[in-house]
Amino acid sequence: xxxxxxxxxxxxxxxxxxxxxxxxxxxxxxxxxxxxxxxxxxxxxxxxxxxxxxxxxxxxxxxxxxxxxxxxxxxxxxxxxxxxxxxxxxxxxxxxxxxxxxxxxxxxxxxxxxxxxxxxxxxxxxxxxxxxxxxxxxxxxxxxxxxxxxxxxxxxxxxxxxxxxxxxxxxxxxxxxxxxxxxxxxxxxxxxxxxxxxxxxxxxxxxxxxxxxxxxxxxxxxxxxxxxxxxxxxxxxxxxxxxxxxxxxxxxxxxxxxxxxxxxxxxxxxxxxxxxxxxxxxxxxxxxxxxxxxxxxxxxxxxxxxxxxxxxxxxxxxxxxxxxxxxxxxxxxxxxxxxxxxxxxxxxxxxxxxxxxxxxxxxxxxxxxxxxxxxxxxxxxxxxxxxx
Numbered sequence: 001x002x003x004x005x006x007x008x009x010x011x012x013x014x015x016x017x018x019x020x021x022x023x024x025x026x027x028x029x030x031x032x033x034x035x036x037x038x039x040x041x042x043x044x045x046x047x048x049x050x051x052x053x054x055x056x057x058x059x060x061x062x063x064x065x066x067x068x069x070x071x072x073x074x075x076x077x078x079x080x081x082x083x084x085x086x087x088x089x090x091x092x093x094x095x096x097x098x099x100x101x102x103x104x105x106x107x108x109x110x111x112x113x114x115x116x117x118x119x120x121x122x123x124x125x126x127x128x129x130x131x132x133x134x135x136x137x138x139x140x141x142x143x144x145x146x147x148x149x150x151x152x153x154x155x156x157x158x159x160x161x162x163x164x165x166x167x168x169x170x171x172x173x174x175x176x177x178x179x180x181x182x183x184x185x186x187x188x189x190x191x192x193x194x195x196x197x198x199x200x201x202x203x204x205x206x207x208x209x210x211x212x213x214x215x216x217x218x219x220x221x222x223x224x225x226x227x228x229x230x231x232x233x234x235x236x237x238x239x240x241x242x243x244x245x246x247x248x249x250x251x252x253x254x255x256x257x258x259x260x261x262x263x264x265x266x267x268x269x270x271x272x273x274x275x276x277x278x279x280x281x282x283x284x285x286x287x288x289x290x291x292x293x294x295x296x297x298x299x300x301x302x303x304x305x306x307x308x309x310x311x312x313x314x315x316x317x318x319x320x321x322x323x324x325x326x327x328x329x330x331x332x333x334x335x336x337x338x339x340x341x342x343x344x345x346x347x348x349x350x351x352x353x354x355x356x357x358x359x360x361x362x363x364x365x366x367x368x369x370x371x372x373x374x375x376x377x378x379x380x381x382x383x384x385x386x387x388x
Contacts, residue, residue, distance in 0.1 A: 043354025
């Protein structure tokens with residue numbers, strides 16, 4: 001059976017970490033007004049944050065696969081906390097870039113390590129465990145914009161420093177995780193050498209490389225569209241429908257809640273019916289909603305954004321577990337690789353889409369990105385691992 005108290009602590013830590021991460025994107029309208037930034041500069045900020053988070057994730061995962069470190073999660077939160085303080089008080093573009101880089105390093109540390117511990121604590125119900133872990137992050141990401149609208153928007157950017165309360169709570173949530181992980185590593189090291197059998201790959205090396213390439217295409221399609229929503233959805237609503245900044249944050253909250261619900265559903269369904277079918281249906285099934293959204297009224301846009309977020313987010317637990325099952329002896333590295341790749345794609349897409357929005361307008365971004373979920377059709381090429 002899964003170790004539930006550890007899973008709940010991991011979900012809480014992920015929730016609080018991603019709440020802090022979401023402050024960055026939720027603050028974009030205020031930051032743009034405070035510093036007089038263009039959409040292109042907003043894209044560069046996202047790029048620096050996402051690249052810091054993405055490049056270091058597989059490195060962290062590989063390093064801790066080789067030499068596990070019990071206190072890796074608190075170390076990452078220290079970096080995030082420093083970045084949040086800098087983000088609250090820096091008034092230059094360079095300072096903002098350094099602050100989001102620090103927040104990105106914290107994310108790069110937490111995600112592969114927490115995902116590895118989640119797989120270990122989940123035991124035979126790894127899909128369920130990953131959904132519990134992921135939904136914490138999605139819930140935190142949904143609450144972040146709402147708290148920014150309630151706490152920061154009425155008072156000014158310096159009030160971001162109050163989010164250090166969340167980092168303090170995150171340190172507290174990490175205590176039982178570190179305690180359990182320390183006992184797990186102590187037990188593992190005390191076993192006689194040769195007790196554990198090496199884990200065999202379910203596919204040949206060639207087929208494993210092919211499957212990873214297909215997953216990369218799927219992540220590419222998923223996170224281009226996700227970047228258009230997470231980074232520019234508020235601007236789209238303000239520009240097209242004339243809503244206020246606070247209203248746009250509430251509508252962003254609705255979208256991010258949908259990603260939490262989708263994530264919670266995707267893992268257990270993958271445990272029951274297989275990862276491949278969940279990946280295929282989730283990404284390709286987003287297309288009807290994404291294609292309709294640029295052509296409807298505000299209430300229908302909010303409904304369609306919820307449906308698109310639900311469908312698209314249900315894919316990630318299945319994608320991550322499918323990749324871990326391809327390379328079962330490299331849980332940290334593969335988690336870091338795919339978290340990192342998704343962050344990197346999101347960062348590059350945000351930068352490109354920012355320049356695109358400056359040139360052609362924010363509505364054109366949604367007309368173009370609406371077609372990217374159609375790439376989900378390539379999920380049909382994935383080998384079926386369920387019976388292997």
